[in-house]
Amino acid sequence: MKELLAQRVLTNDTSDLDEIFKNSANPANISFAGGFPDQHLFPAAELQQAYRDAIETTGPSLFQYASTQGLPALRQKLADRMRSHASVDVTADDILLTQGGQQAIDLVAKLLLNHGDAMVVEGPTYMGALAAFDTYEPTYYEVPVDNHGMDIKVLRQTLKAHPEIKLIYTVPDFHNPTGTTLSAKRRQAMVALANQYNVIILEDSPYRDLRYSGQALPAIKHYDTEGRVIFISSFSKILSPALRTGWLVASPTLMTQLIGLKSAIDVQSPNITLAAINTYLDQHDIDQHIATINQAYREKRDAMLSALDRYFPKNVTYTRPNGGFFIWVTLPTGIDAQQLLTDVVLPQAHVAYVPAACQFASRQVKNAFRLNFTSLDPVTITRGIQQLGQLLQTQVTPKPTATWTPAIQL
Ligand SMILES: Cc1ncc(COP(=O)(O)O)c(C=O)c1O
Numbered sequence: 001m002k003e004l005l006a007q008r009v010l011t012n013d014t015s016d017l018d019e020i021f022k023n024s025a026n027p028a029n030i031s032f033a034g035g036f037p038d039q040h041l042f043p044a045a046e047l048q049q050a051y052r053d054a055i056e057t058t059g060p061s062l063f064q065y066a067s068t069q070g071l072p073a074l075r076q077k078l079a080d081r082m083r084s085h086a087s088v089d090v091t092a093d094d095i096l097l098t099q100g101g102q103q104a105i106d107l108v109a110k111l112l113l114n115h116g117d118a119m120v121v122e123g124p125t126y127m128g129a130l131a132a133f134d135t136y137e138p139t140y141y142e143v144p145v146d147n148h149g150m151d152i153k154v155l156r157q158t159l160k161a162h163p164e165i166k167l168i169y170t171v172p173d174f175h176n177p178t179g180t181t182l183s184a185k186r187r188q189a190m191v192a193l194a195n196q197y198n199v200i201i202l203e204d205s206p207y208r209d210l211r212y213s214g215q216a217l218p219a220i221k222h223y224d225t226e227g228r229v230i231f232i233s234s235f236s237k238i239l240s241p242a243l244r245t246g247w248l249v250a251s252p253t254l255m256t257q258l259i260g261l262k263s264a265i266d267v268q269s270p271n272i273t274l275a276a277i278n279t280y281l282d283q284h285d286i287d288q289h290i291a292t293i294n295q296a297y298r299e300k301r302d303a304m305l306s307a308l309d310r311y312f313p314k315n316v317t318y319t320r321p322n323g324g325f326f327i328w329v330t331l332p333t334g335i336d337a338q339q340l341l342t343d344v345v346l347p348q349a350h351v352a353y354v355p356a357a358c359q360f361a362s363r364q365v366k367n368a369f370r371l372n373f374t375s376l377d378p379v380t381i382t383r384g385i386q387q388l389g390q391l392l393q394t395q396v397t398p399k400p401t402a403t404w405t406p407a408i409q410l
Contacts, residue, residue, distance in 0.1 A: 008135045023346055030384035031352040035176065035325050036375040038300075041293045042240045043284070050280035055272065062275055068263040070097025070247075071274040077281050078247050085209065087218035088231065094249055096258055097269050101206050101234035101246040105169075106132045107261050108202050108230055111254065112167050113138050119167040120158060120199075122150050124328070124359035124368070126176040129169060129204065140361035141165060145175060147319070149182030152189045159197040167200050172220055174207040174324025177359050177370035181322060184217050191223040199228070206234040206246070207324035209290050212298035214322040227251030235277060237325070238290055243273055294323075301327075303378035304371065304385060311389025313396045318371075329353075330368045332396060337369040340395065349391040351384050 002010070021033060055062055069075065075092035082088040082095075098104040105128075113119065113136035121130070123142035133140075141162060143154045150170055159165055168190065172182035182190075194201050203220045221229040227250075234246035250258060262268075280286075304327060308318055318329045331337060338355035345351055356368035373381060 008137055023352055029346060029350045029352050030376065030380060030387070032371040032373070032376075032381075032384060033352040033354050034375060035372055037237055037241065037325075038293075038296065038374055038376075041296055043280070043289055044240075046284055047240065047243075047276065047280055050283060051272070051276040053283070054275035054279040057279070058275060062272055064271075066268055066271040068259050068268050069095075070269055071271065071278055074274050074278040074281070075247075077278065082219075082231075082249060085216075086205075086231070087222040088249065090249055094251070094255060096248045096250070096255060096262065097274060098232075098246045098248055098262065099244045099266065099269050100236055100241070101204060101232050102128055102132065103262075103265075104232040104234075104246050104248040105129050105202070105204065107248065107258050107265075108167075108200075108232075109133050109136045109138075110261050111257055112200060117167075118162055118165040119169065120155065120165055121169050121361050122171065122175070123362065124177050124356060124365065124370075125169065125361065126171055126204065127354070127359050129171075130359075130361055133169070138167075142361050145178050145180060147180055149175065149180055149186055150190070152186045152193070155190065156193055159193055159199065163197060165197065165199055167202060168194065169202045169204065170220070171204045171207075173205045173217075174210060174321055174326075176207070176324070177326050177354070178328035179319045179321025179324050179326045180328075181214075181217065182220070187217070187220045188223050190220060191225070191229065194228050195226055201229045203229055203231045205231065206237050208233060209238055210294060210297060210325070211323040212294055212301055221249060227253070230254065238286065238293070239277070239280070243277060245269060245273060245277055297323075297325075297374050300373045300376070300378055300381060303381045304373040307382045307385035307389070311386045311393075313389070313393050316392060316396060325372050325374045327371045327373060328368060329371060331392075333367055335396065336366040338366065341369070344395060345388065345391060349387040351388045351391075353388075 072092055075095040075097065078095050079090050079092045082090050109132055115137045116139055118139045118141060120141045120143055122145045141158050143158055144151045149172055174181060190201060201220060205219065219231055221231040231249040232246060235243050305320060315332050316329060318327050321327060338357055341355055353369040353371050356365045357363045359370065
């Protein structure tokens, strides 16, 4: 029956990735592959109480259909938070509640991308975003990331050479997968370029509040002068991913269209969950909760970095993120991280990571991989990195250090 499937499904082959996650779920392996929060840090009892109280307080009407845009009281809290935590001045009307950040990405892709339309993604980028964009069959232009986020010089050249580009997708805070953060100067420059070349920026920032060192920066949307930045964030990493609740901030014209699109997909997000989150925020100081999880994640990050310093070969480089979930490791050129994983790392070191290729739109860069440090405890992290490092010592012959600077993919 394959002949009946749409082309976009056929070109979207995720079998490699499915295999990696299947292997990493094996309890015999230490998996740094998933991008999971630590489940011991979920405020489960508080959320349980919040669900109960929300249902009791509102009564039967909570089980009724509700607005597509989502619970006004929760949108108001998020508007206040955008002002205090991201220096973005918005009202509740500028916010759409979505089923996770993932739905927000899909909505923006649906809003903007016709088949073949041109867009910019970081190289590497969040593979879930690529999966969402792929179904709209865009033409990708890949702009490399360095220690200060997306390379603005390459972005400028790319926009100049391809004025048909409509959209820039970026993860500016503790980037998935490299952990790097876009500097304030580059944020301003990106908005200026978007204005100059008539482009929309999709700022995807689910890790923004998970900072373990350094100073917070304003969102890219803070610099937005023409309503061309769409901001996305989520409760997945700061409360729980099972809530499937994220939010999108957009200017009024775009918002009307986005609400229409969401209505056509799922009518509304589950109102009971939105009410429970709203009640949780009334009953608890979420910043205190975030401070607690940040302390735990800081220790895990530090455990992973110390183990990398201690056990990894000197010709393997890695990022040192100030927050978020991930560290990006670069192997010497010529080494295929995917093949290494399947042939030696899983069977001999019993460790899993996410190889580079599926995190690039071009699929061209192979000598790197992503490590997650949030889901395991520091002792297991250290043991896993030791096992991996000792194996890499035998696999990686000393050569000059490689960097990941992919060519732009056309
Ligand atoms: C950069 C980025 N955006 C969006 C998401 C989607 O998250 P959710 O749909 O759970 O909010 C993730 C999840 O890992 C992510 O890393």
